[in-house]
Amino acid sequence: xxxxxxxxxxxxxxxxxxxxxxxxxxxxxxxxxxxxxxxxxxxxxxxxxxxxxxxxxxxxxxxxxxxxxxxxxxxxxxxxxxxxxxxxxxxxxxxxxxxxxxxxxxxxxxxxxxxxxxxxxxxxxxxxxxxxxxxxxxxxxxxxxxxxxxxxxxxxxxxxxxxxxxxxxxxxxxxxxxxxxxxxxxxxxxxxxxxxxxxxxxxxxxxxxxxxxxxxxxxxxxxxxxxxxxxxxxxxxxxxxxxxxxxxxxxxxxxxxxx
Numbered sequence: 001x002x003x004x005x006x007x008x009x010x011x012x013x014x015x016x017x018x019x020x021x022x023x024x025x026x027x028x029x030x031x032x033x034x035x036x037x038x039x040x041x042x043x044x045x046x047x048x049x050x051x052x053x054x055x056x057x058x059x060x061x062x063x064x065x066x067x068x069x070x071x072x073x074x075x076x077x078x079x080x081x082x083x084x085x086x087x088x089x090x091x092x093x094x095x096x097x098x099x100x101x102x103x104x105x106x107x108x109x110x111x112x113x114x115x116x117x118x119x120x121x122x123x124x125x126x127x128x129x130x131x132x133x134x135x136x137x138x139x140x141x142x143x144x145x146x147x148x149x150x151x152x153x154x155x156x157x158x159x160x161x162x163x164x165x166x167x168x169x170x171x172x173x174x175x176x177x178x179x180x181x182x183x184x185x186x187x188x189x190x191x192x193x194x195x196x197x198x199x200x201x202x203x204x205x206x207x208x209x210x211x212x213x214x215x216x217x218x219x220x221x222x223x224x225x226x227x228x229x230x231x232x233x234x235x236x237x238x239x240x241x242x243x244x245x246x247x248x249x250x251x252x253x254x255x256x257x258x259x
Contacts, residue, residue: 009033010042017048020196026052026205030189031097034245038252039095041259046245049192050202051238053209056227057186058142060101060161061172062089065131066154068138073159073178076138077109084115090127090139093120095257097187098140101161103251108183113254131155142187143169144226161185168226188230188244190237206233 009032016027029046037045062073070076080087091098099120103113119136121127124145131139132154139146139155147168149155157172163184165174175183193205212218213231222229232240252258 010036010040010044013037013046013049014042014044016192016194017044019194021198022194023197023201026191026193028189029192031100031187031244031248034248035095035097035100035252038245038249039257039259046192046241048195050195050197051234051241052191052193052202052205053233054188054190054230054237054240055209055213056222057188057230058144058227059166059186060097060140061143061146061150061166061169062138062140062158063131063146063150063155064138064158065134066156068156070138070158071156072173073105076158077105077111080106080116081109081111084111085117087138088117088119088136090119090121090130090136091141092124092127093122094118095252095255096120097142097185099255099257100248100251101185102140103255104183104185104247105180107251107254108180113251114256128155147226162228166226166228167223186228186230202234209233 009029012027013033016025019025027049034046064070070079089102091102099118102116102118106113106116124141127139127141128149130136143160143166146155150157150169157169159178160166160169160172160174161184162174163176163181166172175181191209193202210233249258
């Protein structure tokens with residue numbers, strides 16, 4: 001395995017995409033890479049790869065500090081709609097999963113996404129410190145980032161971005177509970193191959209992943225890391241990528257981040 005850092009994974013993408021027909025080469029992709037392509041305006045996109053499988057995802061969670069007047073998602077976004085500048089929301093870097101989900105929610109609530117007072121932090125620790133110190137009104141991150149503080153009662157979870165309860169945070173309302181069943185969202189991860197591989201090679205990769213997915217070891221890994229099982233493969237994954245890319249492109253455009 002080789003780690004190729006840089007530009008949300010698009011540096012790795014640029015190295016893999018030209019290797020047409022190369023067998024034995026796979027690349028980990030995900031929402032971060034998709035967002036990086038859109039925000040950086042790269043010449044190479046996920047369309048230049050062969051979709052193999054979407055594997056896992058992590059839901060987002062929106063939190064407020066203990067004692068906050070905002071007890072649910074509707075009350076928070078009502079305040080944002082009334083005075084966007086007054087409601088600061090801590091999250092990850094611009095264009096991250098956190099930013100994308102807040103943008104999607106803004107669209108749903110009829111708010112211009114660019115008016116959201118989004119405060120980008122380089123790490124979850126800094127965002128947590130800002131929340132506990134009441135330096136920001138709310139925060140957003142992957143469920144694992146705020147899990148400990150939610151369970152300890154120091155942060156209050158307003159919503160998770162899944163339709164069903166998240167196992168690690170079963171008491172936090174879902175998108176279904178919030179009345180937004182069409183807005184399921186996850187920070188997903190996937191595996192793709194170079195373009196031009198044979199149909200047999202593609203099917204062999206898919207078969208190997210399906211076998212792994214059925215193993216006890218993989219199920220244990222999902223539980224240990226609090227990952228959601230989001231497996232879809234082959235053409236189904238490719239079709240889903242097209243739909244997800246359209247959604248992410250739309251919100252990043254509305255946020256003024258698309259190139």
